[in-house]
Amino acid sequence: MTDEQAPNLSVISPLEIFAIFFRRRWWIVVPAVVGTVVALAAALLMTPAYRSQATLLIDAPEIPTGFAPPVQSANYANESVAKIREQIMSRASLTRLIHEAGLYKREQDEMSFEDLLGVMRNSIAVDLVSASGRQPSGNGNDTIAFDLSFTYSDPVAAHKVAERLVAMFLTEDKRLRTEKAVSTASFLTRRVDDLRAQMVELEVKRREVESRYAGALPDQVALSAQSGSSLRAEVSRLDAETQGLMQQNGLLAARSEEIASAPKPEFEALRTAEDRLAQLSATYSDTxxxxxxxxxxxxRQREAALSSMRPSPGSGVVASEMAAARSRISSLAARRGELVGSISQMDRMTAMAPQATYELNNLERDYDNLKRQYQDVRDKQMEAQVTANLQAENKGERFSVVNAASIPGDPIRPKRMQMVAGGLFGGLALGFALVVVWEVLAGPIHGVGAVTRLMNAPPLAVVPVLGSGSTSPLFERISRFLQKRRGPPNSRRAEA
Structure with missing residues (x-):
């Protein structure tokens, strides 16, 4: 035997493998039959489950886009579906459904009510449908619809509960959307009123500041400065006029004194007459x-002197001029006092101008901020009011039934053909596994190849097993075909 032929003797041949499986055929057939029977029995005995399913579409508002607020995002739709799902799957809702539809009568005696509620929650499925296809629940980013289904052993009950779930979904969706729209509109209305009240309060404060700083306002300071310059020029003019009048009065007073101090002949004649009377009275008697x-x-001289003491026409004119000058000086002084007071008031207002500007700027800034907020909130309030009106008239964004729930005809489980096929192939796999494990662990010797591998030499002769029906005709034909392909052992030894 050559080295090239040795490996062929050390490797188990396909004929031997086929012979092994043929000898152990009942090890394969029996598990296959048992698996098929068990799978068939399980498929027939398992309680069927029917699923009734409805498809709900997320509809856009029925009015033109320009007149309606923007449609909510897909995330909002997902949140809405999830919120309604939690509402429907609450203990109270499921309990009411179980009692109304008469569900799980047998299970109520076998498990606690909490476990029964868990079973029903698992039987209700909500699958989101996006524009790109179906998505796992809660993962849709562009949700346009969703499937609502209920699984139960009775198809009629499954259909009834599915319809009830659809009605609950629609009712709860309308309630939630209406409540949200109305509450949003009410909140924004209160916010608008609050902002309007704050704006009115700021307007009142602005008027108070303008009244308190009248004359010191930014638009009045420049005018006050011009007026102050004019008033100061007027004061200077009044001072100059007053000075001139005072000088004129001084001159008139000096003229009046000169006139008053001039000598009068009547008084000299009176003294002479009195002296003569005194001399004569000293000498002669009174008669x-x-x-x-x-x-x-x-x-006579005394009367003449008295007559000479009356003011002269020239002194009266001087006195009247002096009186007029004094009156003019008094009026100029009063006017000057008024002007000085006005100038002081303007200076005080000018000094208060920075504070007035600061307070007005703060009020205007706050007013502008409130006005922007008011406009934004007002726009949102109008949109919320439109949304509330649309929801009240059932013309806003809402859920609508595209495919209504129907009575299911075929159960979704068990899949009887799949179960039977699985039992058959499982039994076959188990049988083949048993044969392989037995051959590996027990190591029985079958055929020329096994003897050759163990002895490292081919046997001298092979005695066939003869017997009626001991070998299948099919097996004999396959054996002869494989022997022809391999050739007889003696011929290979001769060639070697």
Whole structure:
């Protein structure tokens, strides 16, 4: 035997493998039959489950886009579906459904009510449908619809509960959307009123500041500065006029004194007459003619002196001019006081201008911010009010039934043909596994190849097993075909 032929003797041949499986055929057939029977029995005995399913579409508003607020995002739709799902799957809702539809009568005696609620929750499925296809629940980014299904052993009950779930979904969706729209509109309305009240309050404060700083406002400061310059020029003019009048009065007073101090002949004549009367009275008696004449002369001179004491026409004009000048000076002083007071007031207002500007700027900034907020909130409030009206009229974004739930005809489980096929192939796999394990662990010797591998030499002769029906005709034909392909052992030894 050559080295090239040795490996062929050390490797088990396909004929031997086929012979092994043929000898152990009942090890394969029996598990296959048992697996098929068990699978068939399980398929026939398992309680069937029917699924009734409906498809709901997320509809857009029925009015034109320009007149309706923007459609909510897909995430909002997912949140809405999830929220409604939790509402429907609450303990109270499921309990009411179980009692109304008479579900799980047998299971109610076998498990607790909490476990029964868990079974029903698992029987309700909500699958989101996006524009790109079906998505796992909660993972859709562009959700346009969703499937709502219920699985139960009775198809009629499954259909009834599915319809009830669809009705609950639609009712709960309308309630939630309407409540959300109304509450949003109410909140925004209150917010608008609050902002409007704040704006009115700021307007009142602005008027108070303008009243308190009247004359010191930014638009009044420049005018006040011009007016102050004019008033100061007027004060200077009044001061100059007053100075001139005072100088004029001084001159008039000096003229009046000169007139008053000038000598009068009437008084000299009166003294002379009095001196003569005194001399005559000292010499003569009072009845003396010269004394009487002298006394009469004194009387005449006294009257003349008294007459000379009246103001002269020239002194009256001077006095009137001086009085007019004093009156003018008084009026100029009063006017000057008024002007000085106005200038002081303007200076005070000018000094207050920075504070007035600061307070007004703060009020205007707050007012502008409130006005922007008011406009934004007002726009949102109008949109929310439109949404609330649309939801009240059932014309806004909503759920609508595309495919209504129907009575299922075929159960979704068990899949009887698949179960039977699985039992058959499982039994076959088990049988083949048993044969392989037995051959590996027990190591029985079958055929020329096994003897050759163990002895490292071919046997001298092979005695066939003869017997009626001991070998299948099919097996004999396959054996002869394989022997022809391999050739007889003696011929290979001869060639070697």
């Amino acid at each position: 003396y003619p010269d004394v009487v004449a002298a006394r009469a002369a004194v009387s």
